[in-house]
Amino acid sequence: MAYLELDSLTKAFGHTLAVDHFSLNVERGEFVSLLGPSGCGKTTTLQMIAGFEEPTSGTIHLNGRDLSGVPARERGLGIVFQTYALFPHMTVSENVSFGLEMRSIRRRERKARIARALDLVHLSPFASRYPRQLSGGQRQRVALARALVIEPELLLLDEPLSNLDAKLREEMQLELRRIQQEAGVTTLLVTHDQNEAMALSDRIAVMQAGHLVQEAAPFEAYENPSNVFASTFLGKSNSIECRIENGAIVTTAGVRLDCPAGAAHTGAALAALRPERISFVDPGEAILSGTVTERVFLGDQWLFKIDTPIGELLVTRRNAGRSEPDTGSTVHLAWQAEHLRILATGDAA
Amino acid sequence: MKNGRFATVCTILFAIFMLAPIVVVIAVSFTPEGYLEFPPSGISLRWYRAILDNPDFIDAFIMSLKLGLVSATIATVLTVPAALAIGRGSFRGREALQALFLSPLTVPTVVLGISFLRFLSMLGANGTFIGLALCHAVIIIPFVLRLVLASVIGMDPSIEKAAVSLGAKPGTVFRRVTLPAITPGVVGGFVLAFITSFDELTVSIFIVNPSTTTLPVRLFSHIAQTTDPLVASVSTIAILFTVAVMLFVDRLYGLDRLLIGEGKR
Structure with missing residues (x-):
């Protein structure tokens, strides 16, 4: 059994199927991208894995555990939101600390883990700043540190770089890849940006209208697109x-x-x-x-x-x-x- | 941006128009004479000492203060959940609910006063402090709702999802994330509600009794009998008090941000 296993995942909103019998396996430590245009169902898939949306049918298994009916707060996933979703009234280190406090981790260990997480994203000098005092790229890295500090079983990234300008986006792609590999965390990225998906992932899952169209390593997906959609969407x-x-x-x-x-x-x-x-x-x-x-x-x-x-x-x-x-x-x-x-x-x- | 000359003149005229009555009241309060005199012929604290000889004004001030705090608290406690539902929910009757909460603004205050009088009499609660506080709460709810709603709409809803994903229970999410995020609107709404209640005359005049007389009602009935500068000195103190409250809130959160909406983040 794969580490993360989505089996025939389906989500219906009224009569429309946002996600239609979507199956995907992700191995431990792998970086996989869900790539597709807006409305293809990739975000809904992420929401179901996170536990914010209930699947209409199908199952999600993570590390052998069936996530059906497990509330979002008990799934233990690290999520980086498109808007970063930093707590505006908390400093950088308070933001990172939040998840540890929810786990009742002692003050001393908390401090050590916050320091390690901020060090990983190169933000140690900014620990006592507020989010509004940070640049877009720095906020992005705070969100990443906050998601990683809880040592999640799975890291979910929802269009994490779409709010950054082009140059910063390229820098953050390399940075994101480095951080993911250093942390060794299994990662699922949702994006509409083919360059981002190709640069970051071990494997790309191309989605179209709720279906999985192609699942392959970036080079393979680019060289041998499985259909017209995949060939025009990837490059x-x-x-x-x-x-x-x-x-x-x-x-x-x-x-x-x-x-x-x-x-x-x-x-x-x-x-x-x-x-x-x-x-x-x-x-x-x-x-x-x-x-x-x-x-x-x-x-x-x-x-x-x-x-x-x-x-x-x-x-x-x-x-x-x-x-x-x-x-x-x-x-x-x-x-x-x-x-x-x-x-x-x-x-x- | 630099204003043109015409705009500058208009701004100055407007400021004079707004501030002149207040300046006159403050100036008159320092007169040594026994009648309203402007400009005052000298400077004296005679009418401030006179306040001490009229303890009913001090009682009325304290009553207004208590009433403002209690009614603003009631209004805020009722309005915050409503604003969260209206600002983020998508349910049938959402618009109607918002219209209901804002409706006290559309009814003439004097009509509200008569209705409250009838209603409280039916309940046998006429002249009681709690009756008065509830009536004030109705009048000030629209102000609180407007400000809290602005904060709710300005809040990124995914911060709550982020808190949930980090393991927070619903109560914790509200206490540690939602409420702090909308605090500027809540505090702004509370202060505006307090000041509105503190100033309220039209409704109060119908429903107070001698033991619950508020400061505006006391001033009004004093003016109805005599016109000595005592009203000016009492008003000056009320004005200073209001300014102090505003300054305090400004230092805390910035009035621009509370009353105009989010500035730079």
Whole structure:
């Protein structure tokens, strides 16, 4: 039995199923992300694990214990909320102390554990500050220390970095990963940010409309998306509508493309192609030619929109300091057939 | 932002309009003469000594003080749970409940006074302290509700979830997290309620009896008989008392934050 086991978890609000027979296993010490757009049921799943929502059906087992009917306050989970939810009238160390006081831990041990927790998140000099005197990133770390100091069996992170600006978010991603590994705590992260999920997790569970769409390590999920949704949600992707006929791809525009080896599918499909896998080549080597309709400079890379016979394609190219084709110029494109992913159309995974 | 000249002039005129009557009352209270004189011809504490010769004013002051404290306490105790329910609940009749709590504002006070008089007479509680305190509580509940509600709505509801997840029982969550988080609104509401009760005349005049005469009622009946500067000296002391209460609360929580809403956090 896995450390955390969600089995056929379902939550209905009226006639809508927010979470629909969702099953997931998390091993001890693992960092798993629930990734999906807002409304996909990921937050409801977290609320059920935390004990704030009662599942309509299905079970949650943590460390061999059935959590059905166990009130939230007896679950012993560490939760970091999107708003941090720090107690505004308490200092940093009082915030961290709260959970220990609820466990009737003696003053001396409490002090030692608070000191250790603040040290872990590098906030020791701020122990007597109030939350309003801290920056967003510091509040975030107080929330983390408060959740970790009770030595929870499971750490739940609800969009913990979404209130931070982009630069701080990247710093906190590394920091969060370090803290999680130092504390060795099993962690479930809920997020809509694919970069965050990929950077932090051992495994990603992609959710769509209450269902689990894909469950894989970040690299695997990115390289082999299980369906159209997963391929477009995890990073950028060109989706080429096509049919598979006699081992070849025929796009809706009638262009024939080489099919990757081993694609067993026949009939209507989507061919997914990552923008970074398309290269600019000499006319003789080109699979397709097209016209640059838009060009965006992103610092470390260029993003092109190219009008081609099979529709508009996104292409990204690493910025290597050379000049790149401008809007209106003709470019010749090529890719390797094995970089195409053939996905069944429709919602069925 | 810097105000233009016109705005500055308006602000000054408004401040004069607000403060002039108070300045006149305070100035008149120091007159040595036996009638209301402005500007006073000299400075004397004659009418402050006169308060000591009229112990019924001191009794009335103490009565108003007790009444303010008791009625503000009743109103606050009733209103805090209501504000929590109205501010965060989503149940049928939520709007109606809020309208009910705010309704005393919409009824003319003199009508309330007559109704209270009839009601207390029916109960045989006319002129009793507790009857008076309950009537005052009704009048001041809207003030408390408005301020407490503002605090409740400004509170992040997930702090309660955080407390629960850390192992707190419902009572502990309320005592250690919810209540402290809304304390500014509760204290602000209490003080505003106290001051409103302390000042209340229209309703009280219907329902007091000689043993429960409040300061505004005592002043009113004094003016009805004579117009000596005693009312000015008593008023000055009442004004100073109110200012002292406001200053105390300002030092504690900041009046801007209580009366206007959360400033910077």
